[in-house]
Amino acid sequence: xxxxxxxxxxxxxxxxxxxxxxxxxxxxxxxxxxxxxxxxxxxxxxxxxxxxxxxxxxxxxxxxxxxxxxxxxxxxxxxxxxxxxxxxxxxxxxxxxxxxxxxxxxxxxxxxxxxxxxxxxxxxxxxxxxxxxxxxxxxxxxxxxxxxxxxxxxxxxxxxxxxxxxxxxxxxxxxxxxxxxxxxxxxxxxxxxxxxxxxxxxxxxxxxx
Amino acid sequence: xxxxxxxxxxxxxxxxxxxxxxxxxxxxxxxxxxxxxxxxxxxxxxxxxxxxxxxxxxxxxxxxxxxxxxxxxxxxxxxxxxxxxxxxxxxxxxxxxxxxxxxxxxxxxxxxxxxxxxxxxxxxxxxxxxxxxxxxxxxxxxxxxxxxxxxxxxxxxxxxxxxxxxxxxxxxxxxxxxxxxxxxxxxxxxxxxxxxx
Numbered sequence: 001x002x003x004x005x006x007x008x009x010x011x012x013x014x015x016x017x018x019x020x021x022x023x024x025x026x027x028x029x030x031x032x033x034x035x036x037x038x039x040x041x042x043x044x045x046x047x048x049x050x051x052x053x054x055x056x057x058x059x060x061x062x063x064x065x066x067x068x069x070x071x072x073x074x075x076x077x078x079x080x081x082x083x084x085x086x087x088x089x090x091x092x093x094x095x096x097x098x099x100x101x102x103x104x105x106x107x108x109x110x111x112x113x114x115x116x117x118x119x120x121x122x123x124x125x126x127x128x129x130x131x132x133x134x135x136x137x138x139x140x141x142x143x144x145x146x147x148x149x150x151x152x153x154x155x156x157x158x159x160x161x162x163x164x165x166x167x168x169x170x171x172x173x174x175x176x177x178x179x180x181x182x183x184x185x186x187x188x189x190x191x192x193x194x195x196x197x198x199x200x201x202x203x204x205x206x207x208x209x
Numbered sequence: 210x211x212x213x214x215x216x217x218x219x220x221x222x223x224x225x226x227x228x229x230x231x232x233x234x235x236x237x238x239x240x241x242x243x244x245x246x247x248x249x250x251x252x253x254x255x256x257x258x259x260x261x262x263x264x265x266x267x268x269x270x271x272x273x274x275x276x277x278x279x280x281x282x283x284x285x286x287x288x289x290x291x292x293x294x295x296x297x298x299x300x301x302x303x304x305x306x307x308x309x310x311x312x313x314x315x316x317x318x319x320x321x322x323x324x325x326x327x328x329x330x331x332x333x334x335x336x337x338x339x340x341x342x343x344x345x346x347x348x349x350x351x352x353x354x355x356x357x358x359x360x361x362x363x364x365x366x367x368x369x370x371x372x373x374x375x376x377x378x379x380x381x382x383x384x385x386x387x388x389x390x391x392x393x394x395x396x397x398x399x400x401x402x403x404x405x406x
Contacts, residue, residue: 007277014281018288025292029299036302 035059042088042101045115049086049103050076057086062195064187066180073188075195076103084112085188089180091173094165095120098129102177104144106189109181114139114174119166126166135160136170145178214339221343227320228351228393229400234320237311238352239389245368248356250304251311252349254293256342258315259324261289263341266329273330282325283316290315320344358392359383 038046038058050057053076060075076084086103099118104111116130129135138158139148148171149155152164159167181188225231228238237255242248262285266273273281294312297305305312315321324344329337360366363383365373382388 003274003276007274010273011277011280011284014284018284022288022291022295025295029295032299033295036299040302040306 042099042117045101045117046074046086048115049101049113050074050084051113053077053084054079060195062191064184064191066184071180071184073191075192083107085192086113087177087180088117089173089177091169091171091176093119093121093129093169094126094163095122098166098169098173100170100173100177102144102174104181106185106192109144111139111142111144111174114170116170121163121166126160126163128160128163129166129170132160135167139174145182146175147178148172148174214335217336217339218343218346221340221345221347222350223347225344226347226351226400227344228348228355229397231320231323232397233323234318234348235393236314237318238355239386239393241308241311242352242356242359242389243363243384244307244360244366245353245356246304247307248352248354249349250301251308252345252352254297254308254312255315255318255321255348256345257293258286258289259321259345259348260338260341261292262286262321262325263329263337264334266325267332267334267337270330278330279322279326282322282330286321286325287316320348355389355392355396358396359388363388 035058038061043058046057055075055077057074057076060077061072062075063070063072071087074086076086078084084103084105086101089100089102090097091100092098096119098116098121101115101117102111103113114136116136119127119130121127121129135158142148147155148157150157150159150164150167150171152159153168155171157167157171221227223230227233228235234255237251241251262282265285266282269281269285290313293315294305297308297312324341328340332340357367360368361372362380363385364381365371365377365379371377383392
């Protein structure tokens with residue numbers, strides 16, 4: 001009986017100690033891990049879209065609740081004021097979801113850049129949506145809230161040759177991005193105002209401190 | 210009976226070098242040695258887990274009842290593996306991406322459990338530390354050597370830098386799974402030949 005109790009006590013104490021240690025470690029590394037994921041997975045696309053920004057868009061981000069999901073918005077500042085915002089969307093491709101990063105200028109409602117972040121398209125065929133910048137460049141300057149369609153479906157988007165399904169996925173992802181933008185724009189503009197105020201405040205705080 | 214600390218350390222480097230002499234821990238040995246960085250990264254992660262779990266198992270060896278010792282060892286090992294996983298995500302994210310599923314799989318690496326059961330549960334803390342460090346460094350060297358051979362032949366690079374120049378046609382068989390077996394087999398053979406003398 002005593003041995004039984006000892007076994008239970010030892011295992012319980014060990015597990016509790018291990019659980020506590022891991023929980024506190026997870027807590028203290030959470031922000032860093034999120035930052036690393038953004039930097040290495042989505043970072044290249046964000047920085048390309050918001051090229052020339054004077055801040056670091058991966059640090060300057062905020063979230064808006066959209067129904068059940070939270071969406072992250074990355075802010076690019078040009079000449080000190082908040083100018084462009086990048087956010088994520090996705091479309092159904094040939095081999096699964098195609099992750100898109102879409103940059104938009106809230107003042108003009110125009111697309112400033114599109115980048116593919118994650119995909120599982122056929123290498124050398126659909127993967128060119130990511131590796132060939134010419135394909136996504138055609139969206140730059142187009143109005144954000146629009147239904148994009150490839151030419152084969154009666155739209156205006158030049159599809160990648162041999163990769164119509166991928167191109168269609170990117171187009172539908174962008175159309176989704178447009179509706180997300182339309183839905184969240186009021187909140188987005190509010191947040192951006194708060195954000196530029198807050199950013200100015202912290203700058204002053206830094207100078208004072 | 211009482212071996213010196215140095216002996217315990219050195220035996221892991223040659224006499225009992227894990228993948229070649231004990232032929233243990235082959236899953237990561239074959240899977241992550243596509244490049245020398247991956248091999249060494251995996252080795253360092255395993256070394257950390259080995260040293261920490263050896264120390265803790267040795268410290269608790271009189272407290273843990275023998276009937277539940279394996280369960281207790283697994284808790285200790287799994288804790289340190291999760292620690293490594295979190296730290297890698299936070300500080301060396303690209304390495305974390307390329308090692309992927311093989312980091313959590315250190316839990317079931319039989320070298321780690323083997324050292325805890327066969328050595329740390331019977332010896333003092335300092336000796337266990339030396340043992341864990343020795344075996345860990347040996348494992349790292351072995352993975353690094355295997356990774357170096359496979360990377361040089363399979364991709365024509367060494368630590369990411371080109372070795373033979375652009376005209377080299379990489380022997381891509383070496384970076385695939387069968388190449389890992391062939392390479393490991395040849396290295397085992399060389400080790401045995403050298404050990405015979």
